[in-house]
Amino acid sequence: MSCAIHMALTLDIFRSHIFYIYLQKMHKFQSLQQLPNQLSKSLLRYTSQPPSSSNVREGFSLVSLTTASPAVRGNNSDQQALLQFKAKITGDQLNIMESWNSSIHFCQWIGVTCGRKHRRVTKLKLRILKLSGSLSPYIGNLSFLRELDLVGNSFYNQIPQEICGLRRLEALNLANNSISGEIPSNLSACSKLILVDMSDNQLTGEIPALLGLLSNLKVLGFFNNSLRGNIPPSLGNLSSLERLGLTFNALSGIIPESFGRLRNLSFFTIFGNTISGIVPVPMFNLSNIRSFDIGGNKIEGENQISGQIPLSKSNAPNLGVLELYDNMLDGNALSMSENNILGEIPDEIGNLINLEVLDFPIPFDIGRLWKLNIFYAHSNFLFGTIPHSIGNLIELTKLVLNFNNLQGSIPLGLGNCKKLILLDLSHNNLSGPIPPEILGLSSLSIVLSLSSNSLTGELPVEVEKLKNLGQLDVSHNRLFGLLPNNLGSCVSLVELYLEGNLFEGPIPPYLSSLRGLEALDASNNNLSGGIPEFLVRFGTLKYLNLSFNNFEGVIPSEGVFKNTSAIFVEGNNKLCGGIPELNLSRCNSKTSSKTSLKLKITIIVVISGVTLVFSILLIIWFRKKKEQKPTTTHVENSLLRLSYQSILRATNGFSPQNLIGLGGFRSVYKGILEANGAVIAVKVLTAISGIDYQGNDFKALVYEFMENGSLEDWLHPSVGMNEPETMRNLNFIQRVNVAVDVAHALEYLHHCCETRIIHCDLKPSNVLLNGELVGHISDFGLAKILSGDKLNYSTNESSSLGLRGTIGYAPPEYGMGSELSTNGDVYSYGILLLEMLTGKRPTNERFKEGLSLHNLVKAALPNRVVEIIDPILLQESVRRGTVADITLNENNLGNNEYLQCLNLIFKIGLTCSAESPSERMDMSDVVTKLCSIRDKLLRPARLYRGIQTPYSAGT
Numbered sequence: 001m002s003c004a005i006h007m008a009l010t011l012d013i014f015r016s017h018i019f020y021i022y023l024q025k026m027h028k029f030q031s032l033q034q035l036p037n038q039l040s041k042s043l044l045r046y047t048s049q050p051p052s053s054s055n056v057r058e059g060f061s062l063v064s065l066t067t068a069s070p071a072v073r074g075n076n077s078d079q080q081a082l083l084q085f086k087a088k089i090t091g092d093q094l095n096i097m098e099s100w101n102s103s104i105h106f107c108q109w110i111g112v113t114c115g116r117k118h119r120r121v122t123k124l125k126l127r128i129l130k131l132s133g134s135l136s137p138y139i140g141n142l143s144f145l146r147e148l149d150l151v152g153n154s155f156y157n158q159i160p161q162e163i164c165g166l167r168r169l170e171a172l173n174l175a176n177n178s179i180s181g182e183i184p185s186n187l188s189a190c191s192k193l194i195l196v197d198m199s200d201n202q203l204t205g206e207i208p209a210l211l212g213l214l215s216n217l218k219v220l221g222f223f224n225n226s227l228r229g230n231i232p233p234s235l236g237n238l239s240s241l242e243r244l245g246l247t248f249n250a251l252s253g254i255i256p257e258s259f260g261r262l263r264n265l266s267f268f269t270i271f272g273n274t275i276s277g278i279v280p281v282p283m284f285n286l287s288n289i290r291s292f293d294i295g296g297n298k299i300e301g302e303n304q305i306s307g308q309i310p311l312s313k314s315n316a317p318n319l320g321v322l323e324l325y326d327n328m329l330d331g332n333a334l335s336m337s338e339n340n341i342l343g344e345i346p347d348e349i350g351n352l353i354n355l356e357v358l359d360f361p362i363p364f365d366i367g368r369l370w371k372l373n374i375f376y377a378h379s380n381f382l383f384g385t386i387p388h389s390i391g392n393l394i395e396l397t398k399l400v401l402n403f404n405n406l407q408g409s410i411p412l413g414l415g416n417c418k419k420l421i422l423l424d425l426s427h428n429n430l431s432g433p434i435p436p437e438i439l440g441l442s443s444l445s446i447v448l449s450l451s452s453n454s455l456t457g458e459l460p461v462e463v464e465k466l467k468n469l470g471q472l473d474v475s476h477n478r479l480f481g482l483l484p485n486n487l488g489s490c491v492s493l494v495e496l497y498l499e500g501n502l503f504e505g506p507i508p509p510y511l512s513s514l515r516g517l518e519a520l521d522a523s524n525n526n527l528s529g530g531i532p533e534f535l536v537r538f539g540t541l542k543y544l545n546l547s548f549n550n551f552e553g554v555i556p557s558e559g560v561f562k563n564t565s566a567i568f569v570e571g572n573n574k575l576c577g578g579i580p581e582l583n584l585s586r587c588n589s590k591t592s593s594k595t596s597l598k599l600k601i602t603i604i605v606v607i608s609g610v611t612l613v614f615s616i617l618l619i620i621w622f623r624k625k626k627e628q629k630p631t632t633t634h635v636e637n638s639l640l641r642l643s644y645q646s647i648l649r650a651t652n653g654f655s656p657q658n659l660i661g662l663g664g665f666r667s668v669y670k671g672i673l674e675a676n677g678a679v680i681a682v683k684v685l686t687a688i689s690g691i692d693y694q695g696n697d698f699k700a701l702v703y704e705f706m707e708n709g710s711l712e713d714w715l716h717p718s719v720g721m722n723e724p725e726t727m728r729n730l731n732f733i734q735r736v737n738v739a740v741d742v743a744h745a746l747e748y749l750h751h752c753c754e755t756r757i758i759h760c761d762l763k764p765s766n767v768l769l770n771g772e773l774v775g776h777i778s779d780f781g782l783a784k785i786l787s788g789d790k791l792n793y794s795t796n797e798s799s800s801l802g803l804r805g806t807i808g809y810a811p812p813e814y815g816m817g818s819e820l821s822t823n824g825d826v827y828s829y830g831i832l833l834l835e836m837l838t839g840k841r842p843t844n845e846r847f848k849e850g851l852s853l854h855n856l857v858k859a860a861l862p863n864r865v866v867e868i869i870d871p872i873l874l875q876e877s878v879r880r881g882t883v884a885d886i887t888l889n890e891n892n893l894g895n896n897e898y899l900q901c902l903n904l905i906f907k908i909g910l911t912c913s914a915e916s917p918s919e920r921m922d923m924s925d926v927v928t929k930l931c932s933i934r935d936k937l938l939r940p941a942r943l944y945r946g947i948q949t950p951y952s953a954g955t
Contacts, residue, residue: 077141078121079106084138085124091132091154120144128152135179137162147171151197154178159198164189175199175221182206183222188213199223199245206230207251212237218264221245231275233258243267247293251275255294259283269293296863367392373419374398383407386425391416398422402449403904405429410450412437422446426453426473427929433457434474440465449473451497452932456480459503464489475521475935476500476928483527485510495519499545500931507532519543521935523568531555531575547571554578554587642673644698647682649674654684670705679705683778703778706768711738711775715764715839729872732898733937734773735836736905740930741775742767746829747923750822758820762828763809764835808842808853812915823917829926830854830912837905839870854913861910862903869902901933 086100100109106121107114113123121142132154139148140162148163151173158181159174169190175197182205183198193214203225211220212234218241227249235244236258242265251273259265260282266289275297283289366372367389375393378400386406390399391413397420406428414423415437421444430453438448439462448469455477464486466472472493480502488510490496496514499521506529507522518540528550535541536559544560545568552574560566564581576587650671651658660681661668669682683701708714714730730738742762749757759766761779768776805814811827814820831842834853840846842853860868908929911921921929 075119078144081136081138081141082106082109082112082121082124085136088136089131089133091130093130096126096129096131115144118144123147123149125149126153131155135160135163139163140165142166143168145169147173149173150177152176156180158182159184161186163187166190167192169193170216171195173197174201175223177201179203183208183211183227185210187211190214191216193217195219197221198225201225203227207232207235207246209234211235214238216240219243222249224248226250228252230254231256231270235259236261238262239264241265242288244269246270246273248272253277255280255283257282260285262286264288266290270297272296274298366390369393371395376400378402378404378424385409386411386430388413390414393417394419396420400424401428402426403428407431409433410435410438410455414438415440417441419443422448424449426451427932428453429925430455434460434479436460436462439463442467444469445492447471447473450477451475452928453477454928458482459484459487461486463487466490468492471495471497473497474501476932478502480504483508483511487511488513490514491516493517494540497521497935498525499523499935501525503527505529509534512537514538515540517541521545522549523547523571525549527551529553531569535559536561542566544568551575555582555584642702646673646675647671647700647702650680651682679707681705701778703768703776704770706776707771708769708773710765711767711769711836712764714769715836716841730773732873732902735873736901736930736934736937738767738769738773738775739833739836739905740927740934742777742829742832743923743927743930745775745777746825747927750825750923756822758822759825759828760820761805761809762825762832763806764832767832811917813917821917822923823920826912826920826923826926827914827917829923830909830914830920833905833909833912837870837873837902837909838868839872840868854910857906858910861906865899865902865906898937901937904933905930 082100086097089097092098096110100106105119106112107119111124111126111129112121113125114120115122122144124139124142124145125147127149128151130153131150134157135150135155137160139145139160143166145166146168147170148166149171152175155174155177156179159179161184163169163172164184164186167190170192171194172187172190173195176199179198179201180203183203185208187193187196187208188210191214194216195218196211196214197219199221200223203222205227206229207222207227209232211217212232215238217238220235220238220241221243223245224247227246228251230253231246231251233256235241236256239261241262244262244265244267247269248271251270253275254277255270255275257280259268260280263286265286268289269291271293273296275294276299279294279299366375366387370392372393373395374397376398383405385408386401388411390396391411394416396417399414399417399420400422402424404427406425408430409432410425410430412435414420415435418441420441423438423441423444424447426449430450432455434450434455434457439460442465444466445468448466449471451473452475455474457479458481459474459479461484463472463484467489469490469492472490473495475497476499478501482505483498483503485508488508491513493514494516495518497519500523502525503522504526507527509532512532512534515538517538519542520535521543523545524547526549527546530553531546531551533556535544536556538560541560543566547568548571551569551572553576555561555569555575555578557577557579562579564579569575569578569582569584576585578584648654650673651669652671654667654669658669658671659667660670661683667684669684671680671682672678673680681703683703685699685701717729746759746762749759759777759779762777766777766779768778770776805811805824805828809828809831811824814824831853834857835841838853838857840853840856844853847853847856857868908921908926911919912926914920
């Protein structure tokens with residue numbers, strides 16, 4: 001039963017230590033919580049001169065007895081609740097819980113805050129401490145708790161219902177964990193809640209309608225979960241709500257009409273759901289709105305707006321972000337990134353001088369938006385240069401222009417943007433040196449990414465000013481020279497990516513100051529010297545890639561070097577030692593430096609002598625060889641010194657038993673060379689009959705035998721193959737690797753040969769896979785070789801266009817008589833890339849009446865990838881799970897890195913297979929972009945995709 005306690009306190013009497021309490025309708029107490037804590041302490045403190053009335057004295061005694069003992073019990077219950085919370089912790093990498101012991105008072109435990117007077121737990125804040133485990137229901141016993149913050153850990157299982165008994169709770173922040181189950185429906189019992197953030201978890205079920213009773217709520221975030229059902233109209237009753245984030249869930253239905261009553265709403269995002277219908281008209285009158293994002297849904301209609309969005313007459317004067325893309329709006333609207341919405345950016349865009357966030361292609365007068373602080377225009381097909389006027393945006397904090405086709409140099413004016421904390425210009429065609437002005441921006445603290453461009457020159461010494469930067473990525477450019485010692489001044493670096501450049505020399509010892517590094521990639525450079533010992537002492541290092549350089553000496557066996565899954569050192573032939581799993585040669589560590597020097601001198605002398613003798617013998621041999629005049633000459637400039645007779649013996653006289661392939665104008669035989677037992681494949685280009693016994697008219701290509709056959713066999717396995725069909729499938733990563741291999745090969749033919757070679761017939765059957773599934777292209781340059789002999793082959797075969805390629809893979813201009821070009825190979829590669837990801841041949845029966853493989857993929861991007869992806873990929877295991885887990889929910893596209901990469905590869909395929917040759921990419925650019933995408937798939941998660949959310953308390 002409850003009791004009504006009416007207290008009359010007189011300030012003068014209070015100061016005189018005389019306390020009068022009148023208890024009316026006195027009944028028995030249910031719990032201590034029916035009396036304020038401060039009152040119970042006051043009653044114990046101010047006991048002088050109690051009232052003379054027996055009733056009052058009796059009541060006073062009762063109150064005193066019921067408050068003295070529970071005060072002690074309350075403290076004890078808090079300690080026990082915390083210990084029960086600790087008991088559920090299964091992972092504690094930083095040993096945080098070691099401080100939670102009886103040697104100190106629990107109010108001094110890490111993450112625990114108590115009230116000053118009553119010593120009860122008011123805050124439990126364990127943010128980003130690498131804890132894992134389930135949430136203990138004993139949290140519900142922390143009855144004075146006002147803030148529970150467990151952001152950025154790995155807690156799992158369900159949210160205990162007991163949390164809903166925390167009547168004083170004001171902030172509940174469980175973002176960035178792995179919590180599953182449903183949102184507790186009775187969370188509304190915590191009526192004082194101001195902030196609820198459960199973003200980036202694995203929550204399911206529906207949003208409880210009872211949350212609409214939380215009248216004090218200002219922030220509600222359920223980003224990146226798997227919530228389904230409709231958005232409850234009752235949320236429109238949250239009159240204090242300022243921020244509502246429901247991005248990347250599986251919500252459906254419509255935007256409730258009641259949301260027009262959220263007068264204090266400033267941040268609203270429902271991106272990446274399947275919301276339909278129209279935007280309620282009252283929402284356009286929410287004058288405090290600053291960010292309005294309904295992209296990636298199925299919003300339709302004109303939303304009561306005809307013509308262009310009236311930017312200059314908007315009823316939302318504070319609007320900073322307006323994102324409507326990936327919907328089905330009619331009429332003209334702002335054309336945002338990653339969308340197909342039609343219409344133009346209004347000329348009046350330059351009049352929005354209060355605009356703070358902009359997300360669409362770069363407008364001409366961007367420099368006039370001097371209040372702009374966030375600018376996203378990533379993942380478009382933007383051409384041209386970055387306007388120099390962008391340097392006028394002195395309030396800019398985040399600039400993201402990655403994955404476009406921007407050209408020219410990086411504007412020096414960006415050095416004026418002194419408030420930039422994030423700059424991402426990666427995956428473009430930018431050239432020239434890195435401006436020192438950019439590296440001089442000491443404000444950069446999150447990411448500076450310039451990767452996958454064509455930047456040249458040395459890394460400027462001004463890099464030393466990036467003392468606050470978390471991630472530096474200059475990979476896949478053409479940077480050269482020594483790594484500057486000043487790089488060691490970037491003491492906040494967590495990730496450093498230098499791969500794919502021309503850096504040389506040793507790793508500077510000054511990098512030993514980068515003790516917080518978690519990822520370091522310096523692969524594919526010309527670095528030399530020994531592997532620095534200081535890397536052993538980097539306790540946080542989880543990814544180290546030094547492969548394909550010129551390092552030498554001993555590999556350490558401690559620290560990160562003990563983990564074979566974390567280090568990569570292949571392609572450094574002079575390295576030795578290390579743990580046995582690296583399979584490197586042993587080092588001779590007993591040799592003294594003096595003995596080593598003598599040994600080196602001896603080796604040099606011996607090698608010089610041997611070289612001299614060998615040179616003399618070689619000259620004598622050549623002279624004798626010249627004197628032996630053959631009756632006829634063999635094919636000149638042969639890369640392999642194989643005689644016709646040796647090939648004849650290797651193939652058992654071109655026996656039908658050795659025939660492994662038969663084409664329109666060539667036959668392929670398997671053979672074994674007598675000299676070394678090497679297994680070869682011989683592709684005969686001329687008719688065997690009629691050749692003399694020496695094979696003077698014989699032409700053939702001799703390859704290493706590819707035991708895994710062709711890509712055709714893997715993409716479209718024959719029903720009658722001996723192996724189970726599942727044995728002939730390539731998973732996603734393997735397909736990406738093969739695509740990179742083929743791109744590298746075409747780049748070599750187009751740009752690295754003395755005479756440019758055009759393949760003319762790239763298709764899956766001409767891509768061969770060795771024992772390690774490395775892709776090799778065959779039949780390159782046959783058009784030139786065969787046309788030189790004036791061979792005349794039929795062009796009437798169903799799958800052949802003679803010397804100009806194969807139907808489906810040959811570019812459209814070849815059918816109109818255009819000359820052969822490298823652009824034709826790029827087209828074939830684009831079709832091949834689309835086929836590898838969809839599993840559909842370009843000659844599939846469904847492709848008729850204007851529909852083609854190119855158009856099918858184009859129509860499906862970016863949100864319907866699941867409909868066109870090869871079904872095999874939905875079953876194949878990939879890194880961190882299966883593609884099935886990743887792709888079954890198409891609304892997770894923006895949240896999943898694999899699907900993002902899949903979309904980017906599809907875009908490359910579409911660009912390469914464009915109808916106009918001038919719109920196609922160059923193979924060098926294809927290699928750069930694909931390598932970068934592959935690195936993204938294999939490397940650790942990026943910092944700025946990590947633990948921060950828009951709702952993080954205290955940030």
